[in-house]
Amino acid sequence: MIKKQLIMEKAIELFAKQGFEATTVQQITDYCGISKGAFYLSFKSKEELILALIDHFMMQFISDIDYIVKNTADEALLFEFYYSIYESFQKHSDFAKILMKEQAHSFNDQLIIKLHYYDRLFDTAILSMVMRLYGEEIQRIKYDLVFCIKGFMNTYSHLFLFYNLPLDLNLLAQSLVEKTNLLAKEATIPFISDEMVQILKEPLQQEVSVELIQDMIEQKIVEMEESIEKESLLLLKEQLVQPTFSRAIVNGLLENIRNHPHCKWIAYLLRNYYQQVL
Template identity: 35%
Template sequence: MTRKQLIMDSALQLFAEKGIEATSVQQITDHCGISKGAFYLSFKSKDELIYAIIEHFMNNIIREVDQAVSEGSTPSEKLHNYFVHTFKVMSQYTGFAEILMKEKVSAINETLIERIQFYVDLAKKSLEKLLFEVFGDQIEGKQYDLVLVVNGMVQAYLQNFFESCKPFDVIKLADSLVEKTTLLATKSEVVFLQDSSQLYSRMKVYSIEHIIEELDQLQQQTNDNLELESIQLLKEELTMENPRPAIIIGLVSNLEKNENFNWVTLYLKNHFI
């Protein structure tokens, strides 16, 4: 395990126990038996550590759930998988999940909150796609309410789970949520949220133009030739009138092993698949 990982592990544990603000760098370094100076050899600042933790886990969570969903052979099995693996992944990353549930928004840096919000919006978009796959056009118009409400139910059970701290039957909970989701999707008529802008607050901030600007900056964070060339070609493809999805997805997969590109690759995959 590299020192970076060692620090992230220790920090995650302490953050989950006492909160991010209340945990000092000194405590983190004491906990993993290194000096304060050594910490600053791995991370430029405490904020950068928090950023790295968020980036790492948010990516893993979204990717793992997406992966599990895609392994379902029928739409309804996919929905079931969605619930099962959302809870499984969250229990696997207990520490991070606790931070997510407890810490919520304030206290930490504003740009970090934006980043979390971005990932949350991405997860909502995935859920929306899944719901269309399962229920088809009958949810047209009410999809935004549905996403919000299903998300709310999942959050409520997660919170309940973290408060009680007891193991639970994930399959049974998933059964229950599939039934509730199906009821709401097929029988609900009264719509409240009218359009996507009411559901996705940050998503529009990350327009294609914005992504191209970000790619410029990210280009300086790597020396790998394949990665540099892929970024250059991505920028060219994205500025075209009709970017070809196959090319973009291909180029994106060249960037996926570098954690610095996490959110851009997730965004582009979500946008072009």
Template identity: 30%
Template sequence: MEDKAILIIENAIKLFAKKGYSTTSVQEIANECDISKGAFYLHFKSKDALLLEVFNHYSRQIQLKSDEIQATDLDPRTKFVKQLTVTYQEIIKHRDFIIMQIREQAIPFNKDIEDFMQHMRFNSYLFYKRNLLAIYGKDIDQTIWEVTLLMQGMFKAYLDLIIIEGVELDVEQLCESILRRADYLVEGFNRTGDQPVINDDIMNRVIPEDYYYNQLYTIVETLREMKTDSNEDIEVTISVLLEEIQKEQPRLAVIKGMLSNLEEEDRFKGVSGQIRTFFQI
């Protein structure tokens, strides 16, 4: 994204938080950025389009930090706690903006916003599922979706206390506690044999099959773009990686080896984290 567009986004979110979305005009945003109104429209076709890009921008920031953690050699429990922690921290940074949106109920309901919200829900489901599988393995095979939804509910309940009620909590300690609650859930299901309400059949009807392929397609396109601006050794690594991740039965050992090569350069850590998250390696 261009620096000017990021400048507009950052100033807009300050104005939205201070004045509210509905009462902030495009002219005021342009004035805050020291640009003309026409220059604003070179980057965003409307204020609604800007708001959508605000959501996209900050969701990408969270995803990037999460992917960087995924690319580390930390154990699955530590990764999950750190990923939950940065998610809370990034959301808390924009508490005033979130509060203003809640009070105004001013988010325009349109297809783009609806698609964004759906994308975030699906991403959240898969984020919890993949991390919980990495932590608990076969112990959670039958109850993975149930525990996933219960974990999301806990995360949101604490978030409401922090954002809406203004409760101050040690976020890292909170995330460690949330994971311990997951331990209790997994242990309880396994001890009692209680059957989950939510299973694969239900969630397969919720998340379209092509959503998984779209995620992989995005990763593939990112790698192809980065390949054009790389030296010969990196080009070979990316070529092997592209071929492997698109196989019907990719070899995880090969993928891990190629990622180890890429992760020597900081610019590849984000996409490497996405691949590790997708294949849970």
């Protein structure tokens, strides 16, 4: 396991026990069995580590949702969307609890910008989903429906964050599919207008260029051990420089890296890039 990945995984365990503020860099390095020098080769500070963890979880979350929205048949899409979201909440509930509990201490301007950026990407995925499922019949209320779906997410996530209950994800997803369909069919009075959406929008944090994707791939190649994912990254890097593969081969390479936790974001960026250029 590479040191950066080790530090992130062990830090999550400590943060879950002690919180962000109470956990020191010295405790993290002791827990990892590494020197402080090794820590600072990966992260400049504890704050940078926290931001990296948030990036890691949000990148996986957004890339998973984007893949579901673009690759699931219409009749199963809404169910798979909700099921995946709450499966993620269940899996990462400890980290989410820490983030909510200590947000007053940890929410600086940089973090707020990051969260707004990911929120924008998530809004885009939801809007794409509802327009695909309901089309013109929800044109007037499409933004309200996006906000309602996000409201369902937030409210029901409390069951995972604050109550230690055995939850049936299948039933929960079915229930929210029914509620969403009812809103889409019966709601008639819009509140969120096009003008309001434009006011709420902010510039994206960073334009994603081919050069940026290449840099990210090169960094991952250096960090990763020999594997099919690393071989796929090498081929995808070559494809960006000099396209020779068919779309089918590119899709196969993206599938090879899609489920690797440290490659999901690259797969997400490449899917969107090739969707625009092909």
